Every structure is written in structure tokens, then in C-alpha cells.
Amino acid sequence: xxxxxxxxxxxxxxxxxxxxxxxxxxxxxxxxxxxxxxxxxxxxxxxxxxxxxxxxxxxxxxxxxxxxxxxxxxxxxxxxxxxxxxxxxxxxxxxxxxxxxxxxxxxxxxxxxxxxxxxxxxxxxxxxxxxxxxxxxxxxxxxxxxxxxxxxxxxxxxxxxxxxxxxxxxxxxxxxxxxxxxxxxxxxxxxxxxxxxxxxxxxxxxxxxxxxxxxxxxxxxxxxxxxxxxxxxxxxxxxxxxxxxxxxxxxxxxxxxxxxxxxxxxxxxxxxxxxxxxxxxxxxxxxxxxxxxxxxxxxxxxxxxxxxxxxx
Amino acid sequence: xxxxxxxxxxxxxxxxxxxxxxxxxxxxxxxxxxxxxxxxxxxxxxxxxxxxxxxxxxxxxxxxxxxxxxxxxxxxxxxxxxxxxxxxxxxxxxxxxxxxxxxxxxxxxxxxxxxxxxxxxxxxxxxxxxxxxxxxxxxxxxxxxxxxxxxxxxxxxxxxxxxxxxxxxxxxxxxxxxxxxxxxxxxxxxxxxxxxxxxxxxxxxxxxxxxxxxxxxxxxxxxxxxxxxxxxxxxxxxxxxxxxxxxxxxxxxxxxxxxxxxxxxxxxxxxxxxxxxxxxxx
Numbered sequence: 001x002x003x004x005x006x007x008x009x010x011x012x013x014x015x016x017x018x019x020x021x022x023x024x025x026x027x028x029x030x031x032x033x034x035x036x037x038x039x040x041x042x043x044x045x046x047x048x049x050x051x052x053x054x055x056x057x058x059x060x061x062x063x064x065x066x067x068x069x070x071x072x073x074x075x076x077x078x079x080x081x082x083x084x085x086x087x088x089x090x091x092x093x094x095x096x097x098x099x100x101x102x103x104x105x106x107x108x109x110x111x112x113x114x115x116x117x118x119x120x121x122x123x124x125x126x127x128x129x130x131x132x133x134x135x136x137x138x139x140x141x142x143x144x145x146x147x148x149x150x151x152x153x154x155x156x157x158x159x160x161x162x163x164x165x166x167x168x169x170x171x172x173x174x175x176x177x178x179x180x181x182x183x184x185x186x187x188x189x190x191x192x193x194x195x196x197x198x199x200x201x202x203x204x205x206x207x208x209x210x211x212x213x214x215x216x217x218x219x220x221x222x223x224x225x226x227x228x229x230x231x232x233x234x235x236x237x238x239x240x241x242x243x244x245x246x247x248x249x250x251x252x253x254x255x256x257x258x259x260x261x262x263x264x265x266x267x268x269x270x271x272x273x274x275x276x277x278x279x280x281x282x283x284x285x286x287x288x289x290x291x292x293x294x295x296x297x298x299x300x301x302x303x304x305x306x307x308x309x310x311x312x
Numbered sequence: 313x314x315x316x317x318x319x320x321x322x323x324x325x326x327x328x329x330x331x332x333x334x335x336x337x338x339x340x341x342x343x344x345x346x347x348x349x350x351x352x353x354x355x356x357x358x359x360x361x362x363x364x365x366x367x368x369x370x371x372x373x374x375x376x377x378x379x380x381x382x383x384x385x386x387x388x389x390x391x392x393x394x395x396x397x398x399x400x401x402x403x404x405x406x407x408x409x410x411x412x413x414x415x416x417x418x419x420x421x422x423x424x425x426x427x428x429x430x431x432x433x434x435x436x437x438x439x440x441x442x443x444x445x446x447x448x449x450x451x452x453x454x455x456x457x458x459x460x461x462x463x464x465x466x467x468x469x470x471x472x473x474x475x476x477x478x479x480x481x482x483x484x485x486x487x488x489x490x491x492x493x494x495x496x497x498x499x500x501x502x503x504x505x506x507x508x509x510x511x512x513x514x515x516x517x518x519x520x521x522x523x524x525x526x527x528x529x530x531x532x533x534x535x536x537x538x539x540x541x542x543x544x545x546x547x548x549x550x551x552x553x554x555x556x557x558x559x560x561x562x563x564x565x566x567x568x569x570x571x572x573x574x575x576x577x578x579x580x581x582x583x584x585x586x587x588x589x590x591x592x593x594x
Contacts, residue, residue, distance in 0.1 A: 018434030026450045138582075142575035144526055146533045147549060147567030154556050154563075161557075250439030254530055258553075268442070269534055272449035284446055288437040 001300075008296050019288045020073045024066055027277045034058065037275050038082050078282030083274055088282035091267060096286065098173065099263040102186065102255065103248045105179045109187030110194055110244070117191070118198025119230070125203060133195060140192025145251055149185045149258040156181070171260040178261075186255045190244045197240055201233040208232075234305050242298035246291045322511070325587040332583020338576035342569075346392030355383035357390040357543045366559040376561040378551060384561060387543035388569050394544045395573065398459050399525040405463025406524075407517050410470025415501050417471065418478025429475070432468050440465045444527055448536045455544075458537045462527045466520055473516055477509035484508075511588040519581035522574040529570050545570045 035052040039045075053059050057068060072078065078088035121133035153170050160166045169178050205211065206229055214224045253265035264283050271279035326332055345352065355373075361381030369376045375384040417428040435443065447461035481487070482505065490500050529546030531537035538544035540551070545566040552562030 014430065015433050015437055018430065019437050022434055023446075026446055029450055138578055139571070139575060142522065142571050142578050144529055144533075144546075144549075144567060144570050144574075146530065146546075147563070147570065150549070150553065150556055150563050150567070154560050157557055246439040250441035253441060253445060254534065257534060268445065269536075272445065272536065280446065280449060284438070284442060287439065287442055291439055292437050 005296070005300065008299065012292055012296070015292065016289065017070075019285060020070060021066075023281045023285050024069050027281055028062070028065070034082070034275075034277055073285065078285070079278040081271075081279045082276045084276075084279075088278045091279060092264065092282055092286050095262055095264045095267045095283075096290075098261060099249070099252045099256070099265055100290070101179065102182055102252050102261065102263060103245065105183030106186035106190065106248050106251070106255075107241075107245065109183045110190035110248075113187070113191035114194025115198055117195035119202060119225070121195065121199040122202035122206065123225070130199075134199070137192040137195040140188050141196075143189065145185055145189055146254050146258050148188060149182075149255060152181055152185060153258075173262055182255050182259045182261060186248060186251045189251070190247060193240070193244065194237065197237055198233065201236050202229060205229045205233045231305065235302065238298060238301055238305060242295040245294045245298075249287055249291055322587040326583050329583040329586060331579050332586075335576040335579025335581075335583065338572060339580060342392060342573050342576065343396060345389055346396055349386075349389040349393060353383075353386035353389045355386045357382065357387045358541050359383075366555060366562075368559070369561055375565045376559065378548075378559075378562050379555065384548075384565055387548060388545070388566055391543040391545045391548060391566065392569065392573070394455065394538060394542065395525055395529060395546075395570070398455065398462070398528045398538075399521040399577075401459045402462035402466065402524040402528060403517050403520045405460065406466030406520065407470050407513065409463075410467040411474050411506075411513065413467070413471040414474025414476075415478055415505065418475040419482060419497070419501055419505070425475075428471065432471050435465075435468045438465075440523075441527055441530060444531060445534075445536065448531055453536045453539055455538050455542070458528050458531050461531070462524050465527070466524065469516055469520065470513065473512060474509060477512065478505055481505055481508050515581060515585045515588055518584050519578060522577040522581065525570065525574055525577070 033049070033053070035049045035056060035058060039049055039052060057065060060068075076089055080087055081091055084091060117133040117137060121130040121137075124130050156167060156170055168181055170181055172178060211224060211229055214228050215221075219228075249265075251265075252263055253269055255261070256263040256266035257269055264287060268280060268283045268287070270276075271283065349357075359382060361377070364373070364377050364381040365379055367373055367377040367381070373383050373385065375388065377383055378387070413428050413432070417425040438446070443465040444458075444461040447464055448457055451457035451460065487500060487504055490504050495504070528537060529544070529549075532544050532546030533550045535547075535550060538547050540547060548566040549563055549570075552559065552566070555562055
């Protein structure tokens with residue numbers, strides 16, 4: 001197992017190199033001159049721009065710039081933000097926890113709704129309960145999350161206006177209360193695809209002979225469903241969770257913006273709007289790395305769920 | 313007696329699927345409304361009418377008006393043209409590049425396969441919307457750039473699917489037979505392999521149109537996609553955000569339009585999956 005993890009981490013190195021390279025070239029090809037952008041507010045005289053270009057190393061040949069970027073990135077140094085004038089890594093360190101918190105909150109919501117709906121639909125297969133669950137699931141997948149966010153915001157503020165009580169805080173940072181609404185919005189879409197997968201996976205497992213055997217032995221329905229069926233139905237679901245976590249990380253970009261929350265997603269959007277290249281590069285790189293590590297964790301968790309899987 | 317072709321069987325299964333047919337019907341209606349927008353729309357979608365700004369739905373404006381007094385219904389009709397076309401073109405870009413990469417990687421194997429798949433791995437390391445966002449950041453906001461960004465961000469799915477299918481399909485006797493009679497590679501790829509693996513690709517592409525519409529409207533919502541005053545559903549939602557409490561209809565109806573179109577495509581895509589590729593059932 002340990003060797004498998006080591007090997008996977010080694011495989012990550014060339015991919016990370018590819019990610020850094022892509023991030024560098026994406027931003028290198030950006031139209032406009034970063035030096036001119038930095039000095040735009042203060043008038044931006046040609047001499048000053050040229051001096052800054054020299055300082056930033058923008059006049060060096062492309063391979064030199066690339067190698068410098070690469071060696072800095074290896075050391076976790078993406079330079080300073082153009083607008084905030086802080087080290088990029090410091091900005092990321094300040095914002096990453098909020099994003100991870102939101103993604104995990106959304107994952108909890110997605111798992112809770114997705115599993116309940118999926119199991120219920122499978123057990124009540126071909127009844128109105130099944131159809132209702134699947135309709136909700138496909139609606140969840142099809143609903144733009146920013147729209148759902150705005151609808152819930154409207155609903156909560158309408159309740160507040162009408163009854164004079166704020167049932168939950170909608171925007172900004174704070175304790176777990178501030179996390180509830182954004183997590184529900186972000187997790188809802190994932191819960192839809194999760195419910196569909198749990199349903200079909202459960203139906204597949206419930207047809208197996210060992211389920212009939214377990215029932216014939218006189219085990220209670222609850223034990224059969226939770227211990228025999230669900231555990232076996234989990235494997236395809238866990239495979240999807242890795243991909244869905246990527247969706248959640250990407251989704252934070254929108255949810256953080258709508259709910260005015262601090263986080264890496266919002267940092268990226270703001271940095272793109274302001275053309276703050278070092279921040280975009282650093283934040284995109286960190287998000288991609290987080291996503292890759294989560295996928296590694298998902299792969300490792302297979303062995304925990306299914307003892308038949310052993311990594312060599 | 314001639315055996316029925318697999319395509320006919322698939323079509324028969326699809327036609328019997330009521331959910332998929334409802335999805336198709338909704339999609340056809342929405343497309344018709346978008347195409348016929350100039351004939352149906354009661355107002356010019358960009359016509360500013362300061363005297364009627366932020367008006368609630370009424371007989372004159374059935375879905376209300378926005379901050380500039382523009383008719384929401386007319387803007388949704390015109391917006392449909394953009395949203396549906398963006399979805400189709402983005403998927404066209406993703407599928408055409410992804411299929412070619414997957415065919416080459418799967419058919420030739422070796423170093424070419426490794427290079428292509430490592431590139432795909434790099435793209436896969438980015439959550440899709442983040443990759444699209446970064447590309448738009450590079451290209452700048454705008455309709456064409458959104459289509460390109462969402463398209464490039466979707467390449468990986470096709471490349472992996474096609475490569476996997478080619479790896480197993482190329483072992484078939486008909487591929488060997490084609491080789492023996494001296495068929496050049498591009499003919500084998502185009503005429504023999506592609507038609508045999510295209511089923512799951514069609515399913516992926518259909519469901520992907522829905523995903524592309526959501527991604528593109530998300531970018532517009534963030535202000536990085538289609539620019540004002542062009543009517544586009546995501547951009548309309550963005551404009552309505554500030555007036556959520558006083559004029560919720562500006563936000564409600566474009567969002568509903570996005571949801572109905574994405575839902576109908578998903579319904580059709582699910583039906584296609586059941587008909588064309590029973591293994592992919594979710």
C-alpha cells in the first residue's frame with residue numbers, strides 16, 4: 001500500500017510539471033503588458049514601464065523566463081500580487097481554508113441527500129417515490145447553481161422581510177451557520193448525480209444471489225441493505241466522488257462570488273478581472289494540486305471499502 | 313431475412329422512451345422559439361425604455377422588464393439563440409479535437425499515445441470550470457472566447473473515451489481484414505473504427521451540450537462571458553442580481569430558461585444512453 005502511494009506521488013510529479021507549464025504559457029500568451037498594467041494607475045510613463053519590465057525579468061528570452069518561473073514554483077514562490085502587493089502564497093494560505101471548508105460542507109450535503117434519495121429510489125424502484133427522487137435528481141443536475149443561490153437568497157430575505165427573522169445568514173464569513181446555505185447550493189447538483197449512481201448501483205447489487213441468501217438466513221432488511229448491499233454498491237460511487245470533488249472545487253468559484261465569501265475561487269475570479277497574473281497562476285496551480293491529491297485519496301479509499309482490491 | 317441494423321434498434325428503443333421524447337420535444341420547441349425569435353418577440357431585445365424600467369410581469373410585458381425597460385421575454389427568446397449555439401459549438405470543438413486525439417492515441421499506441429495521454433492528464437488536473445475560466449482570462453471576455461474555452465476544457469472526456477474504445481475495437485477481425493487488403497490508416501480509422509465506437513461518443517456529446525451550456529452561462533454570470541448589451545441568459549441573471557429583492561423576475565425567468573433547456577438535453581441524453589450504450593447506465 002505504502003509503495004502504491006509512493007508510486008502515485010511520483011507519477012504526480014510530471015503531471016504537476018505539466019500543470020505549471022500550462023499555467024505559465026496560458027498567462028504568457030495573455031495580451032497586454034503586465035508592467036503597463038501594474039503602472040496603469042500611476043499614469044504609466046514609457047521609461048517607468050521599461051524599467052519595471054527589466055525588474056520583473058519580462059525582457060529576458062522566453063526559456064529564461066520559463067526556467068525562472070519553474071524554479072520559483074518548485075519552491076512554492078509565485079511572486080507578489082500586483083494589486084495587493086502581498087506574496088501570492090500568503091494570499092492563497094489565507095483563502096484556501098475557506099474554500100476547502102465550503103467544498104467539504106457541500107460534499108457532506110451531497111452525500112446526505114444523494115445517498116438517502118438513491119437508496120430510497122432503489123428500494124421503491126418503479127414506484128412514484130422512485131420517480132420523484134429521480135426527477136429531483138435530474139433537476140438538481142440541470143439547475144445552474146448561481147440561479148439556485150439567488151433563489152434561496154431571495155427566499156431567505158423574503159422570510160426576513162415578512163416575519164422579521166433571519167433564519168440563516170446568507171453572505172459573508174463566520175461560523176458554521178454561514179456555511180449552511182452555500183454548502184446546500186453547491187452540494188445540491190452533486191447530490192443529483194450521486195443519487196442516480198447510488199440508485200443504479202444498489203439495484204445491481206440487490207439482484208445478486210448473496211442478498212437473497214442473506215435474506216433467506218433471516219437477517220433483518222435493515223442489516224441486509226446497510227451492511228451487505230450498500231457496502232458493495234459503494235465502489236462505483238466512490239470513483240465518482242473524486243471527479244465530483246473537482247466539480248465542487250470549481251463550483252466554489254461561483255458560489256463564493258455569489259455569497260460574497262472569502263476563498264480561493266473568488267480570489268481567482270477577482271485576479272482574472274484585475275489581470276493579477278501571479279495570483280491567477282498560484283491559485284490555479286494550488287487548486288489543481290488539491291484536486292489531484294483528493295483523487296489520490298479516493299483511489300486509496302477503494303482498498304478500505306473493498307478488501308479485494310490490493311495495490312501492488 | 314436481413315438482420316435489423318443496430319442503429320434502427322437504438323432508434324426504436326429511443327422512440328419508446330417517453331422521458332427522452334419529452335426532452336426532445338421541449339428541446340425542439342425551445343430551438344424553434346430561438347430561431348423564430350425575430351418573428352415572435354414582441355419587442356426589440358435591446359430597445360431601452362426608461363419609462364417602463366423594472367416593471368413586473370403584465371399584459372404588455374409578460375415576463376416583466378429590466379433596469380433599462382427592456383422586455384425580458386424578448387431578451388430570453390434572443391438569448392436562447394446564443395446559449396444553444398454556444399453549447400453546440402463548444403461541444404463541436406471539444407468532440408472534434410478529443411475524437412482525433414483519442415483515435416490517434418488508441419490506434420498507434422506507443423510514444424504518441426503516451427504524449428497525448430499525459431497532455432490529457434495535465435488538462436484533467438484542472439476542474440473544468442476553472443480551466444475554462446483560466447482560458448477566458450487569457451483570451452479575454454466575449455462570445456467566441458467562451459466557446460473556445462468551454463470547448464478546450466471538455467476535450468479530455470472525448471479523448472479518454474475514444475482511446476479506450478479504439479483499444480478494444482482495433483483487435484477485431486474486420487480491422488485486421490482491412491489492413492490485409494491494404495487499407496490506409498486514415499480509412500481504417502474513419503470508415504471502420506469510428507462508426508463502431510461512435511455510440512458512446514454521441515451519448516457523451518449530448519450530455520456535454522448540457523454541461524457546456526451551464527459552464528458558458530456561469531462564465532457570463534461572472535461577467536467574463538458574453539458582454540452587455542447582448543441578451544444571454546447567464547449575463548441576464550448577472551444583471552438582475554442587484555435587483556433581486558425589488559425585481560426578482562429579471563433573475564427568475566432567464567434561470568428557468570437555462571434549467572429547462574439543460575433538463576431537456578439531459579433527458580434526451582439519458583434516453584440515448586439507454587438506447588445506444590446499455591453498459592453506461594447511470
